Amino acid sequence: MKACWYEKTGPARDVLQFGDIETPVAKAGEARIKIYASGINPADVKLRSGFSTYGYNFPFVIPNSDGAGVIDQVGKGVAEELLESRVWFFNGQRLGRAYGSGAEFITLNTKYITPLPEGIPFDEGATLGIPAMTAYHSLFSDGPVAGKTVLVTGGSGAVGFYCVSLASWGGARVLATVSSVEKGENAKIGGATDIINYKTEDVAHRIDKLTNGAGVDRVISVDFADSLPWLPKVIKKNGCVVAYASDTDRSPQIDFFSFMRNNIQIRPFILNALPQKHLDDAQFGINKWLNESPSALRPVAANLPLSRMIEAHELVESGSKFGTVVVSP
Known part of the structure; x- marks a missing residue:
């Protein structure tokens, strides 16, 4: 061959x-x-x-x-x-x-x-494959997202775009961070309702205004270390951040108390180490999305x-x- x-x-x-x-x-x-x-x-x-x-x-x-x-x-x-x-x-x-x-x-x-x-x-x-599977597990492993506010960092990336699309399909309000106007338009195609350009805007301040001070229920992070300075400022009590990469710094230091006092869960993962049940759930969920949203990009x-x-x-x-x-x- x-x-x-x-x-x-x-x-x-x-x-x-x-x-x-x-x-x-x-x-x-x-x-x-x-x-x-x-x-x-x-x-x-x-x-x-x-x-x-x-x-x-x-x-x-x-x-x-x-x-x-x-x-x-x-x-x-x-x-x-x-x-x-x-x-x-x-x-x-x-x-x-x-x-x-x-x-x-x-x-x-x-x-x-x-x-x-x-x-x-x-x-x-x-x-x-890996992008959609990673996105599905990031979003739904902590339960349904219907009625929740989800922030996706890197909303135009391979995983990020599928996070935006699946979260929108799941009934969430979706915010997305991007690095350019063009990438913001891409995220909107997936279903993001609000776009934050992290190159030109204060992410925490913008999220505070968009949510009237309430914050978001979940953050899906493409780079945990890069998001870390503002993460505890934008997540609601008992919310969570799911991180599937941290390329900026693989060993970031965290302000433990800033997460603990609001009971914010930090959950890193890698797809190839997940239990089979989680993989099965993602495969089934992705095909449900494909069948219910055949015209999705x-x-x-x-x-x-x-x-x-x-x-x-x-x-x-x-x-x-x-x-x-x-x-x-």
């Missing part, structure tokens, strides 16, 4: 290769998917660059965790009825797995595979041929895109 891979970490142009390798065979509990679209996340380029490793030590790695395609082979213990099913998947290059979706085929445990509703194109299906920043993986990874790293960069075999 055609595939991209790297044998050492580093810049995309220095390490990514493209060629032919052996086609995998589904093992017990697995299905093989003929990939029609492979989604590239920031975490994927961090792994390739060496910024993150997750303890990988393999002769070579096929990048990218997410994708969409059609099941063409099943292993022992997997129902043959799944053959020819359209699916989306996540955790391809995670959890000790070196062989991701940057290829024509992938074999994967069926617990990471979800039916792709008819009418959803494969490239849009490939944008789900699932942004594809670019769809490039698999052979242009270098360009695709560089586009993700540029920070200039809106949505998920996809490559198609």
